[in-house]
Amino acid sequence: xxxxxxxxxxxxxxxxxxxNKSVWMPVLIVPLIFVVLMPVGMIIGFSSAMGAAENPMxxxxxxxxxxxxxxxxxxLISGMxxxxxxxxxxxxxxxxxxxxxxxxxxxxxxxxxxxxxxRERKTIEALLYTPATDTELLLGKVxxxxxxxxxxxxxxxxxxxxVVNGAAYPVMGxxxxxxxxxxALILWVSPAISLLGIAATVLISAKVQTFMGAYQSSxxxxxxxxxxxxxxxxxxxxxxxxxxxxIGAGIFAVDAVLMYYAIxxxxxxxxxxxxx
Amino acid sequence: xxxxIIIDHLYHRFDGHYALNDLSYEVRQGEVFALLGPNGAxxxxxxxxxxxxxxxxxxxxxxxxxxxVQQGSEIRKQTGVLTETSALYERLTARENxxxxxxxxxxxxxxxxxxxxxxxxxxxxxKRADDRVGTYSKGMKQRLALARAFLNSPRILYLDExxxxxxxxxxxxxxxxxxxxxxxxxxxxxLCTHRLEEAERLADRVAILNSGRLxxxxxxxxxxxxxxxxxxxxxxxxxxxxQTLDIKLLRGVVEGTVDGTKARFQVDEEGVIPSLISEMxxxxxxxxxxxxxxxxxxxxxxxxxxxxxxxVK
Numbered sequence: 046x047x048x049x050x051x052x053x054x055x056x057x058x059x060x061x062x063x064x065n066k067s068v069w070m071p072v073l074i075v076p077l078i079f080v081v082l083m084p085v086g087m088i089i090g091f092s093s094a095m096g097a098a099e100n101p102m103x104x105x106x107x108x109x110x111x112x113x114x115x116x117x118x119x120x121l122i123s124g125m126x127x128x129x130x131x132x133x134x135x136x137x138x139x140x141x142x143x144x145x146x147x148x149x150x151x152x153x154x155x156x157x158x159x160x161x162x163x164r165e166r167k168t169i170e171a172l173l174y175t176p177a178t179d180t181e182l183l184l185g186k187v188x189x190x191x192x193x194x195x196x197x198x199x200x201x202x203x204x205x206x207x208v209v210n211g212a213a214y215p216v217m218g219x220x221x222x223x224x225x226x227x228x229a230l231i232l233w234v235s236p237a238i239s240l241l242g243i244a245a246t247v248l249i250s251a252k253v254q255t256f257m258g259a260y261q262s263s264x265x266x267x268x269x270x271x272x273x274x275x276x277x278x279x280x281x282x283x284x285x286x287x288x289x290x291x292i293g294a295g296i297f298a299v300d301a302v303l304m305y306y307a308i309x310x311x312x313x314x315x316x317x318x319x320x321x
Numbered sequence: 322x323x324x325x326i327i328i329d330h331l332y333h334r335f336d337g338h339y340a341l342n343d344l345s346y347e348v349r350q351g352e353v354f355a356l357l358g359p360n361g362a363x364x365x366x367x368x369x370x371x372x373x374x375x376x377x378x379x380x381x382x383x384x385x386x387x388x389x390v391q392q393g394s395e396i397r398k399q400t401g402v403l404t405e406t407s408a409l410y411e412r413l414t415a416r417e418n419x420x421x422x423x424x425x426x427x428x429x430x431x432x433x434x435x436x437x438x439x440x441x442x443x444x445x446x447x448k449r450a451d452d453r454v455g456t457y458s459k460g461m462k463q464r465l466a467l468a469r470a471f472l473n474s475p476r477i478l479y480l481d482e483x484x485x486x487x488x489x490x491x492x493x494x495x496x497x498x499x500x501x502x503x504x505x506x507x508x509x510x511x512l513c514t515h516r517l518e519e520a521e522r523l524a525d526r527v528a529i530l531n532s533g534r535l536x537x538x539x540x541x542x543x544x545x546x547x548x549x550x551x552x553x554x555x556x557x558x559x560x561x562x563x564q565t566l567d568i569k570l571l572r573g574v575v576e577g578t579v580d581g582t583k584a585r586f587q588v589d590e591e592g593v594i595p596s597l598i599s600e601m602x603x604x605x606x607x608x609x610x611x612x613x614x615x616x617x618x619x620x621x622x623x624x625x626x627x628x629x630x631x632x633v634k
Contacts (some may be wrong), residue, residue, distance in 0.1 A: 053424040057410070064412040171408035171469065173374055175425040176397040313374040 046184075050177045054185025058159040059193055067257070068158050075150055076201040079143065081208055084136050088212045091131045114138075115283045121224075132213050137224050141284050142273035144205070144227075148198040148235040149266055152242035156190035157257075160250035164316070173313045183311045187243050187304075194239040202231045229289035237296035242266060244303035247311065323350040325477060325509050326371060331380035333366055333533070340366045342533040344380070350476075351507040353499075355514060355524035357622060363533040364513035365405060368479045371511075372397055385476070398426065401475035405482050407466040411455035415446050415465050418454060419472055426473040436472065444468040444498065460491030467495065471502060477509045478502060484519060499523055521618045529625055536625040541618060548621045551575065553614040554594055556584040559607035566604055571597060 062068045118138060122130035163169045172182065202223075209222045245266055273292075276282030284292070326348035333341040341363045348354045356364045369375045371384055373393020382389055384396045410418050416437060423433045441447045444464045454462065463483065470478055483499065484492040500523060503510045514520055520527055527544065529537040537544060561581050568577045568586070573593030577586035584606075586597060591613070598611060 047427075050425055050427075053421065057413075057421045060417075061410060061412050166411070167406050168408045168410055170404045170406070171402070171422070171466075172425075174372055174397060174400070174402040174404070175422065176394045176427065177425060178394050314376060317369065317374060 047177065047181055050175075050181045051185045051188060054172075054177070054182065055188035055192060058163075058186060058189030059155070061162075062155050062158045062189070062193075065158055065162070068154050071154055072151060072197060076147060076197070076204070079147065080201050080205045084140075084205065084209050085212045087135055088132055088209075088216065091128045091135075092216055110134075115285070117285070118283075128216050132216060133221065136209050136213070137222055137227075139274070139278055141227060141230055142270055142277050144198075144202070144230065145235060145238050145270045145273065146267060147201055148194045148239040149242045149270060151197050152190045152194035152239040153246050153266070155193055156186065156243045156246035157250065159186045159189045160247060161253055161255055164250070165255050169316060173316065179312050180308060183247070183308055187240075187247070190243040190246070191236075191239055194242070195236050198231065198235050198239070202227070226285050226289060229286045229293070230284060233293035234289050234296065237293045237300060238270075240300040240304070241269075241296055244300055244307055247307040248303065324348065325350045325385060326511070327381075327383040328367075328371075329381045331370070331382060332378045333363070333370060333375065334378040335366065339378075340533050341370070341377075344530075344533070344535050346528055346535065346538055348477075348509060348511060349526075350509055352525040353503050353510040353512060353523050355512040355520035355527045356530060357514060357517065357520055357527055357618075358530035359515060359626065361532065362530040364530065365481055366533075368402065368481055368511070368513060371479070372400060372402065398473070399476045400479060401470035401473055401477075402479040403463075403466050403470040403481060403483055405485065407462040409454045409462055409466060409469070412453060414451045414453055415441060415457075415468075416450045418465065419469060422469050423472055428473060440468045440472050444471075458491075460487055460494065463487055463491065463495055464498070467498060467502075474506065475508070477511055479511045479513070481513045482515070483512070484514075484516060496522060517617075517619045517622055527618065529622060531626060531629045536629065537621065544618070544621050545616050548624060549616040551587045552590065554586050554588060554597065555612045555614060556586070556598075556601070556606075556608055557610040558582040558584065559609050562601075562604060562606055564604060566601065566606075571600055573597075 114134075118134070122133055125133065163172070177185070206223055210217075210220050213221070273282060273284070277284060282288065324347040328347070329345050331341050331344040332339060344363075344367075356362075356367060358364055366375065370377055370382060371389060373389035373396060376390050385399060387396050389396050410421070413421070419437045419440060420433060423437060424430075428436060438447070438450075441450045444467060446461065446465055446468065449457065449461065454465065457465065467480075467483065470480070480499065484495050487495060496519065499510065499512075502508065503523070510523075512520065512524060521541065524541070526538070526540050528535060537547070539547065559582070562579060566579055566584075568574055571577075571586075573589045574597060575587040575589065577584065584601070588594060588597065594611070594613065598608065601608065
């Protein structure tokens with residue numbers, strides 16, 4: 046395996062993607078919404094709408110919501126007032142699966158640009174005439190989606206830590222975030238879901254001709270994240286460290302199967318046929 | 322001369338029909354070999370097969386004595402391909418394009434930047450080297466695509482329709498570059514074109530295809546001999562001959578006519594022409610011009626393609 050060729054392709058694809066407005070606009074705007082605007086808006090909203098001294102258990106809706114939550118959550122917010130517990134529950138607990146949209150979106154948008162976009166612009170043929178093997182070409186393009194997706198997700202997580210702790214500091218009076226379950230989510234589930242987005246894009250790109258077509262099809266994987274969100278909100282799934290590790294392992298297993306299939310079906314002959 | 326490419330009874334089936342149908346020929350080291358044919362004749366398919374991008378349905382291909390199906394990567398290290406569309410990364414600069422492909426071809430970092438600069442200079446792109454390729458004219462893009470194909474100093478340079486969409490000035494530039502490249506380092510140039518004048522100007526040998534079948538193969542002189550009904554010479558005179566010329570007495574002249582100031586002779590071979598001229602001068606002919614009538618590649622090409630249409634071939 047010529048790793049230099051793999052990383053040369055990845056580097057070139059990342060550079061090209063970074064110069065495509067259709068790629069970097071969502072990469073810039075979505076984190077801005079999830080990491081800055083939504084948490085800050087919520088913290089301001091909670092602070093102004095609720096009485097700080099109010100006991101959350103006196104609110105019947107809130108009490109019902111807590112009944113469905115794992116005990117560890119109740120313990121976490123015990124002793125907190127309504128505003129504090131709302132911030133912890135929403136931004137520290139319910140927001141966690143929301144955060145998985147980021148690696149999924151980053152990986153699919155960059156991989157779509159890398160696979161379908163290159164075919165759409167008819168630049169793929171010159172690349173196929175280079176000495177790189179089919180596997181090196183595929184891995185280079187997988188890396189082009191995976192590396193930025195993981196790095197931008199990590200960057201967004203660091204920004205989220207700063208924003209949530211900073212904006213909530215007047216209410217919380219301490220640094221309270223991240224909660225332990227987030228580490229497993231960001232360092233284990235997030236790379237797994239990035240790979241899932243890329244594997245799906247590789248397979249979908251063989252069938253569609255355009256960058257937008259590939260992106261729109263693979264972005265439908267967001268349903269998975271929404272399912273996790275619904276599960277977490279209803280108390281069916283609690284993304285604890287253990288559950289996150291299990292979910293991540295499951296997604297990695299699916300990734301392995303999809304990647305194996307992608308490597309087997311990725312060849313120059315088919316790429317040229319579908320580009321013609 | 323050593324053969325760099327050997328194709329033997331090659332078939333390639335694609336979408337239910339034969340894109341290549343029982344092709345057999347060799348390409349020699351250091352020659353400019355032109356593959357001529359209309360769209361769909363199988364020219365681009367041939368390049369893809371020779372570089373291991375496609376697997377042949379049957380038959381054998383050897384390039385540098387290697388099999389492109391199993392050793393495609395090794396073969397591609399020693400080849401450069403100018404694709405039919407320029408296939409350049411338009412969001413990157415010319416320099417970035419060349420550096421990327423240089424790395425893909427495994428050119429050492431220590432020489433890559435110098436080689437890139439030299440190549441940009443050679444192809445007269447150094448002034449716009451750091452501009453995005455998307456801002457280039459068609460001619461500049463084609464020169465850059467040629468520069469990319471040439472960057473790794475390939476032993477075989479494949480050119481797929483190198484001037485298909487260029488204006489006459491850019492075509493001239495690209496032709497000059499191809500001529501200059503082909504003379505360097507005993508390089509083989511494999512030219513696919515439907516521009517007959519291009520093949521006539523650049524190629525040492527020509528293969529004419531139709532629907533994946535080989536119709537003719539040889540140097541232009543060989544094809545002329547094969548397809549020309551005879552060698553004819555047209556001579557213009559200042560004034561009509563004073564005395565009748567006995568054509569039967571002229572050695573090597575098959576037939577001829579003299580009509581006022583126009584004379585036309587069929588000769589056995591080119592060597593007969595000087596003695597024919599001497600004999601006419603001895604007969605006090607005042608010659609103003611002598612033209613050897615040559616069958617053009619265009620004549621041969623259209624004759625063959627018409628024969629295919631009419632079902633003769």
